[in-house]
Amino acid sequence: MNNRPLHLLAAGLLISIFAAAAITQTLTQTAAPVVPAVPPVMTEDIKPIRVAGLGIRVSDLERSKKFYTEVLGLKVGAKVPAQGEPTEYLLGMTGDIRADALIVIRKGEVKPGATEFGSITIVVPNGRKMAERVGAAGYPPARIVDGTNFVKDPDGYTIELYQRPPAPARQ
Numbered sequence: 001m002n003n004r005p006l007h008l009l010a011a012g013l014l015i016s017i018f019a020a021a022a023i024t025q026t027l028t029q030t031a032a033p034v035v036p037a038v039p040p041v042m043t044e045d046i047k048p049i050r051v052a053g054l055g056i057r058v059s060d061l062e063r064s065k066k067f068y069t070e071v072l073g074l075k076v077g078a079k080v081p082a083q084g085e086p087t088e089y090l091l092g093m094t095g096d097i098r099a100d101a102l103i104v105i106r107k108g109e110v111k112p113g114a115t116e117f118g119s120i121t122i123v124v125p126n127g128r129k130m131a132e133r134v135g136a137a138g139y140p141p142a143r144i145v146d147g148t149n150f151v152k153d154p155d156g157y158t159i160e161l162y163q164r165p166p167a168p169a170r171q
Helices: 004-030 061-071 127-136
Strands: 051-057 077-080 088-094 102-107 118-124 149-152 158-162
Touching: 051 088, 051 158, 061 088, 061 102, 077 158, 127 149, 127 158
Parallel strands: 051 102, 118 158
Antiparallel strands: 077 088, 088 102, 149 158
Protein backbone atom coordinates (compact mmCIF):
# COMPACT_ATOMS: atom_id res chain seq x y z
CA MET A 1 0.00 0.00 0.00
CA ASN A 2 1.37 3.38 -1.00
CA ASN A 3 1.17 6.02 1.77
CA ARG A 4 2.75 8.74 -0.34
CA PRO A 5 -0.56 10.64 -0.96
CA LEU A 6 -1.27 10.68 2.81
CA HIS A 7 2.24 11.95 3.56
CA LEU A 8 1.87 14.68 0.95
CA LEU A 9 -1.50 15.68 2.39
CA ALA A 10 -0.09 15.80 5.93
CA ALA A 11 2.93 17.81 4.75
CA GLY A 12 0.63 20.22 2.93
CA LEU A 13 -1.47 20.71 6.08
CA LEU A 14 1.62 21.40 8.18
CA ILE A 15 2.94 23.91 5.65
CA SER A 16 -0.46 25.66 5.64
CA ILE A 17 -0.52 25.86 9.43
CA PHE A 18 3.03 27.28 9.61
CA ALA A 19 2.29 29.77 6.84
CA ALA A 20 -0.88 30.97 8.59
CA ALA A 21 1.03 31.36 11.85
CA ALA A 22 3.80 33.33 10.12
CA ILE A 23 1.30 35.64 8.41
CA THR A 24 -0.55 36.22 11.69
CA GLN A 25 2.69 37.00 13.52
CA THR A 26 3.77 39.40 10.77
CA LEU A 27 0.41 41.18 10.84
CA THR A 28 0.44 41.58 14.61
CA GLN A 29 4.03 42.84 14.58
CA THR A 30 3.44 45.40 11.85
CA ALA A 31 0.01 46.64 12.94
CA ALA A 32 -0.01 50.16 14.34
CA PRO A 33 -0.30 50.23 18.14
CA VAL A 34 -3.67 51.17 19.54
CA VAL A 35 -3.47 54.61 21.14
CA PRO A 36 -6.08 55.24 23.82
CA ALA A 37 -8.29 58.27 23.32
CA VAL A 38 -7.37 61.34 25.32
CA PRO A 39 -10.13 61.96 27.87
CA PRO A 40 -11.74 65.39 27.98
CA VAL A 41 -10.44 67.92 30.50
CA MET A 42 -11.54 67.17 34.07
CA THR A 43 -13.72 70.10 35.10
CA GLU A 44 -14.84 70.86 38.65
CA ASP A 45 -18.47 69.95 37.91
CA ILE A 46 -17.49 66.33 37.15
CA LYS A 47 -14.34 65.88 39.28
CA PRO A 48 -14.79 63.14 41.93
CA ILE A 49 -15.26 64.45 45.46
CA ARG A 50 -13.86 61.46 47.40
CA VAL A 51 -13.69 57.71 47.38
CA ALA A 52 -16.92 56.67 49.04
CA GLY A 53 -15.98 53.16 49.95
CA LEU A 54 -15.91 49.55 49.04
CA GLY A 55 -18.86 47.26 48.42
CA ILE A 56 -18.66 43.57 49.26
CA ARG A 57 -21.20 40.76 49.10
CA VAL A 58 -21.73 38.83 52.30
CA SER A 59 -23.47 35.52 52.85
CA ASP A 60 -25.21 36.56 56.10
CA LEU A 61 -25.96 40.29 56.26
CA GLU A 62 -26.81 40.47 59.97
CA ARG A 63 -23.78 38.38 61.03
CA SER A 64 -21.51 40.65 58.99
CA LYS A 65 -23.16 43.79 60.37
CA LYS A 66 -22.54 42.47 63.87
CA PHE A 67 -18.87 41.74 63.05
CA TYR A 68 -18.18 45.15 61.51
CA THR A 69 -20.08 47.13 64.18
CA GLU A 70 -19.60 45.17 67.41
CA VAL A 71 -16.15 43.72 66.78
CA LEU A 72 -14.48 46.39 64.63
CA GLY A 73 -16.44 49.37 65.96
CA LEU A 74 -17.88 50.76 62.71
CA LYS A 75 -21.24 52.54 62.76
CA VAL A 76 -24.24 52.02 60.53
CA GLY A 77 -24.76 55.14 58.43
CA ALA A 78 -27.74 53.80 56.52
CA LYS A 79 -29.64 50.67 55.67
CA VAL A 80 -31.07 49.99 52.24
CA PRO A 81 -33.96 50.06 51.82
CA ALA A 82 -34.66 52.42 54.70
CA GLN A 83 -37.91 50.55 55.51
CA GLY A 84 -38.39 46.80 55.63
CA GLU A 85 -35.80 44.05 55.47
CA PRO A 86 -32.37 45.46 54.59
CA THR A 87 -30.38 44.23 51.60
CA GLU A 88 -27.31 46.30 52.46
CA TYR A 89 -25.77 48.45 55.17
CA LEU A 90 -23.51 51.46 54.68
CA LEU A 91 -20.87 51.46 57.42
CA GLY A 92 -18.28 54.00 58.47
CA MET A 93 -16.41 55.41 61.43
CA THR A 94 -18.89 58.16 62.26
CA GLY A 95 -22.19 56.91 60.90
CA ASP A 96 -22.34 60.00 58.65
CA ILE A 97 -22.40 58.65 55.10
CA ARG A 98 -21.45 62.05 53.68
CA ALA A 99 -18.36 62.37 55.86
CA ASP A 100 -16.47 59.12 55.84
CA ALA A 101 -15.27 56.31 53.69
CA LEU A 102 -17.63 53.41 53.79
CA ILE A 103 -17.75 49.70 53.63
CA VAL A 104 -20.99 48.64 51.99
CA ILE A 105 -22.06 45.13 52.88
CA ARG A 106 -24.66 43.60 50.57
CA LYS A 107 -26.69 40.47 50.98
CA GLY A 108 -25.79 38.05 48.23
CA GLU A 109 -23.82 35.06 47.13
CA VAL A 110 -20.10 35.29 47.83
CA LYS A 111 -18.69 33.92 44.57
CA PRO A 112 -15.57 31.74 44.59
CA GLY A 113 -12.45 33.90 44.57
CA ALA A 114 -14.33 37.09 45.53
CA THR A 115 -12.60 37.34 48.90
CA GLU A 116 -9.15 37.28 47.28
CA PHE A 117 -9.33 40.80 45.81
CA GLY A 118 -6.94 42.33 48.35
CA SER A 119 -7.93 43.75 51.70
CA ILE A 120 -10.12 46.25 53.46
CA THR A 121 -7.87 48.59 55.42
CA ILE A 122 -8.96 50.10 58.71
CA VAL A 123 -6.60 52.45 60.54
CA VAL A 124 -6.41 51.56 64.24
CA PRO A 125 -4.39 53.02 67.11
CA ASN A 126 -3.15 49.59 68.24
CA GLY A 127 -3.08 46.74 65.73
CA ARG A 128 -2.19 44.06 68.27
CA LYS A 129 -5.04 44.94 70.65
CA MET A 130 -7.60 45.08 67.82
CA ALA A 131 -6.39 41.74 66.41
CA GLU A 132 -6.71 40.24 69.89
CA ARG A 133 -10.25 41.64 70.13
CA VAL A 134 -11.18 40.09 66.76
CA GLY A 135 -9.71 36.76 67.91
CA ALA A 136 -11.65 36.91 71.17
CA ALA A 137 -14.86 37.46 69.16
CA GLY A 138 -14.34 34.10 67.46
CA TYR A 139 -12.34 35.13 64.38
CA PRO A 140 -8.77 34.19 65.32
CA PRO A 141 -6.04 35.68 63.12
CA ALA A 142 -3.33 33.38 61.73
CA ARG A 143 -0.83 35.33 63.85
CA ILE A 144 -0.79 38.45 65.99
CA VAL A 145 2.12 40.88 65.97
CA ASP A 146 2.88 44.34 67.30
CA GLY A 147 1.74 46.91 64.73
CA THR A 148 -0.32 46.13 61.63
CA ASN A 149 -2.27 42.84 61.63
CA PHE A 150 -4.50 40.96 59.19
CA VAL A 151 -7.75 39.27 60.19
CA LYS A 152 -10.65 37.68 58.31
CA ASP A 153 -14.31 38.63 58.45
CA PRO A 154 -17.06 35.97 58.64
CA ASP A 155 -16.98 35.41 54.85
CA GLY A 156 -13.17 35.31 54.63
CA TYR A 157 -12.48 38.85 53.41
CA THR A 158 -9.09 40.08 54.63
CA ILE A 159 -9.20 43.09 56.95
CA GLU A 160 -5.93 44.97 57.41
CA LEU A 161 -5.77 46.53 60.86
CA TYR A 162 -3.27 49.21 59.90
CA GLN A 163 -1.34 50.81 62.73
CA ARG A 164 0.42 53.94 61.57
CA PRO A 165 4.06 54.19 62.58
CA PRO A 166 4.78 56.80 65.24
CA ALA A 167 5.41 60.29 63.93
CA PRO A 168 9.08 61.24 63.83
CA ALA A 169 10.24 63.16 66.88
CA ARG A 170 10.40 66.91 66.32
CA GLN A 171 13.72 68.52 66.99
